[in-house]
Amino acid sequence: MTEQARKDFLKKVELQVQINRMQHGDGSRRPEEWAMIAGAHMGHLLDAAMRKDLESIEKELLHVTAPIVELYEEIKASAHCGALAAGGGQDG
Numbered sequence: 001m002t003e004q005a006r007k008d009f010l011k012k013v014e015l016q017v018q019i020n021r022m023q024h025g026d027g028s029r030r031p032e033e034w035a036m037i038a039g040a041h042m043g044h045l046l047d048a049a050m051r052k053d054l055e056s057i058e059k060e061l062l063h064v065t066a067p068i069v070e071l072y073e074e075i076k077a078s079a080h081c082g083a084l085a086a087g088g089g090q091d092g
Contacts, residue, residue, distance in 0.1 A: 045063075
């Protein structure tokens, strides 16, 4: 993957995250909810790939990846909060 392709993809993922937040609210979800959302879109991605529909493949890639980003942020926030509650505070 070229550096420009990586940057373009990450920019599109961030835009999809923002669109999702505007459409569905900015509230947090449990990790299993984010995983189920990503999983549902993975089925759509598979369908698009089987049809060789490149436009739908790109759309569903973003729809799979955006909830994974949200899932990552949720587990990092939860781990950070847990570390603070346990008297820790170091991330990573």
